[in-house]
Amino acid sequence: xxxxxxxxxxxxxxxxxxxxxxxxxxxxxxxxxxxxxxxxxxxxxxxxxxxxxxxxxxxxxxxxxxxxxxxxxxxxxxxxxxxxxxxxxxxxxxxxxxxxxxxxxxxxxxxxxx
Amino acid sequence: xxxxxxxxxxxxxxxxxxxxxxxxxxxxxxxxxxxxxxxxxxxxxxxxxxxxxxxxxxxxxxxxxxxxxxxxxxxxxxxxxxxxxxxxxxxxxxxxxxxxxxxxxxxxxxxxxxx
Numbered sequence: 001x002x003x004x005x006x007x008x009x010x011x012x013x014x015x016x017x018x019x020x021x022x023x024x025x026x027x028x029x030x031x032x033x034x035x036x037x038x039x040x041x042x043x044x045x046x047x048x049x050x051x052x053x054x055x056x057x058x059x060x061x062x063x064x065x066x067x068x069x070x071x072x073x074x075x076x077x078x079x080x081x082x083x084x085x086x087x088x089x090x091x092x093x094x095x096x097x098x099x100x101x102x103x104x105x106x107x108x109x110x111x112x113x114x
Numbered sequence: 115x116x117x118x119x120x121x122x123x124x125x126x127x128x129x130x131x132x133x134x135x136x137x138x139x140x141x142x143x144x145x146x147x148x149x150x151x152x153x154x155x156x157x158x159x160x161x162x163x164x165x166x167x168x169x170x171x172x173x174x175x176x177x178x179x180x181x182x183x184x185x186x187x188x189x190x191x192x193x194x195x196x197x198x199x200x201x202x203x204x205x206x207x208x209x210x211x212x213x214x215x216x217x218x219x220x221x222x223x224x225x226x227x228x229x
Contacts, residue, residue: 009154032216043118043204043220044157089157093216100145100164100208100216101172106156 003027004092006105013112019077021108023090026071030092034102035064035075038087047088048075080112117141118221120205126227133192135224137205144210146188147218148172148180150201157204163188164210195228202226 005024013019023033031052036044050057050064050073057064063076077084087109091102121136139146147162149172159172161180169180177199181189188207192199202225206218 034217036220041123041223041225043206043222045220046217049217100210100218101147101159101162102216102218104157106154 001026002105003030004090004103004105006088006090006108008108009106010109010111013080013110015082015112015114016079019075019080019084019110019112021075021077021088021090021110023073023075023105024071025073025092027092027094027103028071029094030103032093033064033066033073034091034093035062036089036091036104037084038089038107044089077110080110082112082114085110085112118205118207118219120203120221120224122224123222124225124227126229127192127195128229129196131192131195131228133195133226133228135190135192135203135205135226137188137190137207137221138186139188139205139207139219140186141207141219142185143207143219144185145208145218146182147206147208148178148188148190149204149206150174151204151223152201160190195226197228200226200228 034049035047038044066073087107089107090105118139148160149157163182179191205221208218
């Protein structure tokens with residue numbers, strides 16, 4: 001039973017446009033959410049995070065939105081660049097829970113076309 | 115910068131061999147993790163450790179064991195490699211405690227092929 005779901009396995013966007021990656025979760029105990037980016041043959045790298053006390057966090061071209069009532073978060077990339085092409089993983093944690101484990105979604109492969 | 119290193123980037127082993135994957139982190143992190151990544155399945159947790167000599171099973175521990183004799187080093191052991199263990203193996207580390215963000219830092223991965 002997936003606690004963190006990324007329902008779109010892939011997304012294709014034109015360079016300069018907005019990329020929106022979505023993530024849903026089922027466990028109401030999750031209170032911290034992270035996005036990771038992964039290039040082929042490399043380990044995932046941390047991108048941006050958000051605590052459940054916020055509904056938005058912004059870092060340059062990357063913004064994460066959290067809708068707690070809908071148990072939904074999204075990552076916006078504006079403007080998208082070809083170098084953003086990668087697999088993006090959403091992850092969630094219940095900080096009062098098991099020693100900092102993260103629950104990952106299955107990932108969304110983003111392709112940004114020049 | 116946090117650095118997590120893994121002993122090999124690519125490894126080819128035969129069925130039945132014992133395989134050791136080593137991971138070292140240099141940030142004095144308490145928590146260490148082993149994942150495997152397969153297409154369409156995302157990152158699946160094999161084992162984790164929140165202290166020296168401590169280990170906990172993750173979601174898919176069968177066929178694997180781990181060792182953490184020193185804080186900076188976490189080893190994944192495939193007792194008898196099988197072809198269904200062909201995968202990308204990723205090690206990660208993080209700080210412990212409720213004050214932490216629980217952000218995990220990943221190594222570059224080991225692509226293991228079992229023939």
